[in-house]
Amino acid sequence: MPTLSRLLARIESVFDWLAAAAMLMIMTVVVCDTILRYAFNSPLSWAYDLISIYLVAGVFFFSLAGTYSAGAHVNVDILQKTLPPKAVGVTEVVTASVGLVVFALIAEAGTRRTIDAFVSGDVLSGAIGWPTWPAQALVPLGCGLLALRLALVLVGRLLNLATGREIVRFGRPQGHEGMGFE
Amino acid sequence: EPIKLRVADSFPSGHYLVKLIIQPWMAEVTRRTDNAVTFDHYPGQQLGKAADMLALTQNEVADIGYIAPAYVSDKMVTSEVAMLPGAFATSCQGTRAYLEVARNGVVGTEDYAPNRIRLLLAIALPQYQILTIKAPVLDEPDVKGVKLRSTGGAQDLTLRTIGATPVRMAAPETYEALSRGTLDGVLFPLDSVIAYDVQKLLKYSTANGRFGSFIVAYSIGDKAWKRLPAAVQTVMMQVADEINASACAAVERQDAEIRQKLKDAGIQFTAMPDAFEKRVTEKLQDVAAQWAKTLDGRGKKGSQALAEFSAAVQR
Amino acid sequence: MIVAIGLGTLFLLLAIGTPVGFAMAAAGALGLWLVGGMSMLTGILQTAPLSTVSAYELITIPMFLLMAELVLLSGVADDLFKATAAWMGRVRGGLAMATALAGAGFGAICGTSTASAATLSATSLPAMLRQGYEPAMAGGVVAISGTLAMLIPPSVALVIYGLLAEVNIGALLIGGVIPGILVMLTIMATVYTLVLLDPSRAPPARPVSWREKFAWLRVVGPMVLLFGSVTGVIYTGFATPTEASALGAAGALAIAAWYGRVTPPALLRVLRRSAHGTCMIVMILLGAHIFGYFFTLTQVTHNLVAFVGGLEVSRWVIMALILCGYIVLGMFMDQIAILVLTVPIVLPLVKSLGFDPLWFGIVKIVTAEVGMITPPVGLNCFVVARYSGRPVQEIFRGSLPHFIAHIIIITILVAFPDLVLWLPRTMMAN
Ligand code: NA
Ligand code: NA
Numbered sequence: 014m015p016t017l018s019r020l021l022a023r024i025e026s027v028f029d030w031l032a033a034a035a036m037l038m039i040m041t042v043v044v045c046d047t048i049l050r051y052a053f054n055s056p057l058s059w060a061y062d063l064i065s066i067y068l069v070a071g072v073f074f075f076s077l078a079g080t081y082s083a084g085a086h087v088n089v090d091i092l093q094k095t096l097p098p099k100a101v102g103v104t105e106v107v108t109a110s111v112g113l114v115v116f117a118l119i120a121e122a123g124t125r126r127t128i129d130a131f132v133s134g135d136v137l138s139g140a141i142g143w144p145t146w147p148a149q150a151l152v153p154l155g156c157g158l159l160a161l162r163l164a165l166v167l168v169g170r171l172l173n174l175a176t177g178r179e180i181v182r183f184g185r186p187q188g189h190e191g192m193g194f195e
Numbered sequence: 196e197p198i199k200l201r202v203a204d205s206f207p208s209g210h211y212l213v214k215l216i217i218q219p220w221m222a223e224v225t226r227r228t229d230n231a232v233t234f235d236h237y238p239g240q241q242l243g244k245a246a247d248m249l250a251l252t253q254n255e256v257a258d259i260g261y262i263a264p265a266y267v268s269d270k271m272v273t274s275e276v277a278m279l280p281g282a283f284a285t286s287c288q289g290t291r292a293y294l295e296v297a298r299n300g301v302v303g304t305e306d307y308a309p310n311r312i313r314l315l316l317a318i319a320l321p322q323y324q325i326l327t328i329k330a331p332v333l334d335e336p337d338v339k340g341v342k343l344r345s346t347g348g349a350q351d352l353t354l355r356t357i358g359a360t361p362v363r364m365a366a367p368e369t370y371e372a373l374s375r376g377t378l379d380g381v382l383f384p385l386d387s388v389i390a391y392d393v394q395k396l397l398k399y400s401t402a403n404g405r406f407g408s409f410i411v412a413y414s415i416g417d418k419a420w421k422r423l424p425a426a427v428q429t430v431m432m433q434v435a436d437e438i439n440a441s442a443c444a445a446v447e448r449q450d451a452e453i454r455q456k457l458k459d460a461g462i463q464f465t466a467m468p469d470a471f472e473k474r475v476t477e478k479l480q481d482v483a484a485q486w487a488k489t490l491d492g493r494g495k496k497g498s499q500a501l502a503e504f505s506a507a508v509q510r
Numbered sequence: 511m512i513v514a515i516g517l518g519t520l521f522l523l524l525a526i527g528t529p530v531g532f533a534m535a536a537a538g539a540l541g542l543w544l545v546g547g548m549s550m551l552t553g554i555l556q557t558a559p560l561s562t563v564s565a566y567e568l569i570t571i572p573m574f575l576l577m578a579e580l581v582l583l584s585g586v587a588d589d590l591f592k593a594t595a596a597w598m599g600r601v602r603g604g605l606a607m608a609t610a611l612a613g614a615g616f617g618a619i620c621g622t623s624t625a626s627a628a629t630l631s632a633t634s635l636p637a638m639l640r641q642g643y644e645p646a647m648a649g650g651v652v653a654i655s656g657t658l659a660m661l662i663p664p665s666v667a668l669v670i671y672g673l674l675a676e677v678n679i680g681a682l683l684i685g686g687v688i689p690g691i692l693v694m695l696t697i698m699a700t701v702y703t704l705v706l707l708d709p710s711r712a713p714p715a716r717p718v719s720w721r722e723k724f725a726w727l728r729v730v731g732p733m734v735l736l737f738g739s740v741t742g743v744i745y746t747g748f749a750t751p752t753e754a755s756a757l758g759a760a761g762a763l764a765i766a767a768w769y770g771r772v773t774p775p776a777l778l779r780v781l782r783r784s785a786h787g788t789c790m791i792v793m794i795l796l797g798a799h800i801f802g803y804f805f806t807l808t809q810v811t812h813n814l815v816a817f818v819g820g821l822e823v824s825r826w827v828i829m830a831l832i833l834c835g836y837i838v839l840g841m842f843m844d845q846i847a848i849l850v851l852t853v854p855i856v857l858p859l860v861k862s863l864g865f866d867p868l869w870f871g872i873v874k875i876v877t878a879e880v881g882m883i884t885p886p887v888g889l890n891c892f893v894v895a896r897y898s899g900r901p902v903q904e905i906f907r908g909s910l911p912h913f914i915a916h917i918i919i920i921t922i923l924v925a926f927p928d929l930v931l932w933l934p935r936t937m938m939a940n
Contacts, residue, residue, distance in 0.1 A: 088530060137269050
C-alpha cells in the first residue's frame, strides 16, 4: 500500500504541475489579449473559448486531488480538535467514504460522457471547432484520482481502527500553514 | 391518474418569451386535459445552465427543457442552419422552416432523434442587427476593424467576413465594455439590447441587417414522452402547433415594439444602402456555403440541411 | 422530511470536519437521490461539475489569489508598513494607526484578508511589540486591519458574491472603496479611544526625520502600479474586472521579478498554492450547486421567501435578523462557505424586500470581516497568532473593541446606503 500511495502522490504532483501551467497560461493569454485589443485592435479570437472550455476546468480538476492531499480543502475542525485520536479516525472514515461515493459517481458519469463525445467527434460550432472531449476528460481524470486517494485513506483508516495501531500514518489534517484564502 | 411534469429553462422568470411560449402552452395543456396534466416550472437556471438542459432532459432531471440548439452546438450540429446570416427574413418564416426540418427533415434525424428528445415548441428570433456607438453602418469602412461583441459560433465568422473584429466576453460584462470603449458595438438580437440595459450606450442600429438568428426551443425527453397516454400526446402537439403559429407573430409585434422603445431611447435605425447591402448579402452567402462545407468535411449533413432549410423558407 | 434528512446530513458532515465542499456535494447527492432516484442523481452529477467550472468570469478567483501570493513573494508589503509608520510620526498609538493604514494600502493591492494579516503580522506586529505596545491591542489591530483586504478592491470574497448574486462585479468592487476607507478610519478611531482610556497601551514613538519619511516613499511606485492595474483599470474602464484580475497578477509578477524574488521553484510554489486555493473555493461552489439543486427541487427557497414575505414585520427587522444571523454564523464557519451556502437563499429574500443587491453584498462582506476575528473560528486571529507566536486568546481579546466598532459601522452602512452606492454610480455614469 505505501507503494500505491507513493504512486498516487507522483500523479498528484504531475497534475499539480499541469494546474500551475494552466494558471500561468490564463494570465498570459488574458494579458496578451487585452494588450493586443488596445494596441492593435486585434484581440485573440480563440482566447475566450480556450480559457472557458479548457483552462479553468484544467486548474480545478488537475488540482482536485493535490488540494485534498495538501489538506487545503477548508473544513470546520473545532469539534475534531477536541476529539481523541480514535474518534478522529472514525470521522475521517466517514469523510473518506462519502467523498469516495460522490467522486466515484462523478468520475463514472464523466467517463461515459467523455467516451460519448470522443466517439461521436463532438466539436463546438465556430471558426475553430473546439473538440469537447478533452474538457470532459478532465472530470474523470481529476475526480477519479481523488476517488483513488480517498479509497486509500479509507482503507488505511479502517486498518488503523481495526488493529488499534497506527499501521498507516496520517498527520493531523492541516491546511497551508493554517491559512485560508479569504 | 394525474401526471406532473418538470419544466426547466434558463430565462429569468417573467421573460417575455416565457410568457409567449411555455406558460400559455402549460396552461392550455392543463386546461384541455382537465387538470390531469400539471407542471412544475423551474425558470432562471434553477435546474442548470442553458448548456446543461439537453443532458438534464435526457437524464429526466427535467421532463421538458429549454434546449436551445446554439447552446449545445456540439450535440445539435445541423440546427445552426436556421441561425446562419441571411437564412430567412421574418420570425414566422424562420419558425415555420425550422419546425419543418426539425420535425420531418434532416435536422430531426440528425439533431433530435439521436439525442433522444422530441421538439415541442420553437421560435426563430428576428434577425440580429449591428448596433454601434460612433457611426452608423452604411459602407465597408464603417465596420472595418470595429470591435463588436459576438456570442461565438457562426457570428464570429459573419463579423469577420464583413471586416469587423469579433470580441467574445461574458454577457454581464457587456455594459461596462461598451461604456468604456472596450467594445465599439454589439451584434445582438434587439431584445438583448434591452435585457442587458445597453440602449443608453448605443447610438445606431442597422434596420434591415440579416446577421443571424437564434432558435428558442422547448423539447421533451423521449422517455418522458413515451410514458404519456396517446391522448395527452395529441393534446400536447396540438397546443404546441397552435402556439408555434401564433407566438412567432407575437414575437414580430414585440420586435416592432422593441424598435420603438430603442428609438425612444435615442437609437437611430439606419437602413444599409442598396449597393452595400447587396455586397454584404453576397459575402454572407459565402458564410453559409462555408458552414455547410465544413460540416460535410466532418461527415455531418451540412449541405443537405442548407438545401432543405432554404427550400422550406421558399415554401 | 427529505429536506430534513438532507440538511441533517449536511450539518453532521460539517460538524465532523468533512471539507465543506465535499459535505455539500454529499448531502446534496443524497437528497437528490431521495427526491428523484439514481437517474436524477447521475443527471446532475454528469452536468454540474464541468458546467460549474466552464465560466470565463471564474478566472477572477485564481488571478486574484495568484496576485496575492505574488505580492507576498515580492516583499513590497514590508516596506508599506514602514512607510506608513514613518509618516504617522509621534502620534500616540501611531504605529497601530499605521497598521490600519498599511492594512488599507495592502488591501488595495491584495485580494485576500488572510494574506494581508500574515504580512502585517510579519512587519507591524514585531514593530509594535518592540516599542512596548500592549500585545493584545497590537495583535487585535493587526487581525482587524487584515480584513480590509476583503472589502477594498481587489477582493476574492466580493468576486464570489458577485458571481453568486449576478451583480455587476466591476461596480461591486468599486462599491467597496468608500466603506473600506470608513472601516479603516473606524479602526484608527478605535485605537485612538483605546489609547485615550489607557495611555500605557501605546508608548510614544521615536521621532523620524523628514529625510527618512521621504525615503520611504519609494513604496509608492509598486503600489500605484498594482492599484492602477486593478482598481484603476476597472474604474476608468480600460479593462473588464476579469481582465483586470489577470493584469493585476501580471503586475505583481513584474514587481516580484523586479525585486529579484522570482525563481523557478518560488514561482511554482506560488502557482500551486493559488491553484489549491482556487480548487478549494470552486469545490465549495460545486458542492453548493449540487446542494442547491436539491433545495430547488424540494422548493425550500421558494417557500422560505414566500413565508418571510408574508410576515407582518418591517423589512428593517428582517434585515437586522439576517445580519445578526451572519455574525453568528461567522463565529463558526468559513466565510466563503457562508457566502456560497446562504447567498442563493438569502438574496431572493433581500431583493423581494426591496434592498439593493450591490449594497447588500458590501454589508455582507463587512459582517464577514467581523467573522474573521470572532472566536472560535476567527481565521485572521489564527493567522496572527501563528505568525507572531502569541497565544490566540490574546489576539481574540485584543480584537473585541474592533468587533464592537464594526457593529457600529454596519449600522451606519445600513442607515446610509449611499455610502456604498454613490461611487459605483459615478463609475457607471462617466
Ligand atoms: Na483587497
Ligand atoms: Na469567526
